[in-house]
Amino acid sequence: MSDIAGSLLQLKSEIPKHVELVAVSKFHPITALEDAYAAGQRIFGESRVQELLQKIPQLPSDIRWHFIGHLQTNKVRQIIGKTWLIESADSEKLIDLIDRESSRAAVTTRILMQIHVAAEETKFGFSPEELLDFFRRGKYKDLKATRICGVMGMATNTDDERRIREDFHHIYSLYHQISSDYGNELVDFKIVSMGMSDDWKIAVEEGSNMIRIGSRIFGSRRY
Numbered sequence: 495m496s497d498i499a500g501s502l503l504q505l506k507s508e509i510p511k512h513v514e515l516v517a518v519s520k521f522h523p524i525t526a527l528e529d530a531y532a533a534g535q536r537i538f539g540e541s542r543v544q545e546l547l548q549k550i551p552q553l554p555s556d557i558r559w560h561f562i563g564h565l566q567t568n569k570v571r572q573i574i575g576k577t578w579l580i581e582s583a584d585s586e587k588l589i590d591l592i593d594r595e596s597s598r599a600a601v602t603t604r605i606l607m608q609i610h611v612a613a614e615e616t617k618f619g620f621s622p623e624e625l626l627d628f629f630r631r632g633k634y635k636d637l638k639a640t641r642i643c644g645v646m647g648m649a650t651n652t653d654d655e656r657r658i659r660e661d662f663h664h665i666y667s668l669y670h671q672i673s674s675d676y677g678n679e680l681v682d683f684k685i686v687s688m689g690m691s692d693d694w695k696i697a698v699e700e701g702s703n704m705i706r707i708g709s710r711i712f713g714s715r716r717y
């Protein structure tokens with residue numbers, strides 16, 4: 495068995511059944527993805543449009559590709575119709591564009607709204623206020639070819655477990671609030687994507703049902 499298959503199976507044995515595993519394969523070669531595929535993995539996450547578009551035709555078509563990186567507006571058209579889920583819908587402008595391009599291509603695009611609660615200022619995403627405002631204004635009703643399937647977020651990059659837990663709790667509580675207030679209209683609003691290699695256990699304890707794991711499966715990345 496390859497190291498990748500071994501890590502993957504080990505990880506899967508630790509993850510509760512209701513939690514979906516996204517294997518984050520960014521910066522890793524096709525052979526690495528093939529190993530994971532052979533071990534049964536079907537959900538892969540990529541963070542760069544060019545890399546995603548290169549990989550898709552080289553791998554089996556039953557893979558569900560998740561886009562998890564910052565999506566530049568000038569690249570939206572290129573990936574519409576190619577992904578199972580865009581996890582990183584990080585601004586209203588981007589969502590409008592995704593919706594427009596999806597209509598134009600006559601497809602429906604599934605998205606998660608990326609929430610920013612971490613201490614770092616460089617991360618993209620809706621602030622909690624912007625997120626709630628988006629729903630209060632009924633903005634979601636304007637979308638014609640986009641389905642909002644939940645939220646995605648990251649915790650602060652720190653060793654302080656309390657802060658990490660707080661961040662995940664915050665993301666989950668925003669999800670819960672929106673789900674309670676608008677769930678009747680947003681029938682697909684079910685996914686809470688949070689947790690990476692170093693913090694996924696805390697994320698799952700705080701309500702995550704989708705984790706995005708890279709290095710723990712594929713080893714470290716070369717940037």
Ligand SMILES: *Cc1c(COP(=O)(O)O)cnc(C)c1O
Pocket residue numbers: 518520541562563689690691692706707708709710
């Ligand atoms: C790279 C990345 C991950 C995976 O990170 P690991 O620490 O390698 O597990 C998860 N989510 C996002 C958004 C990423 O960019």
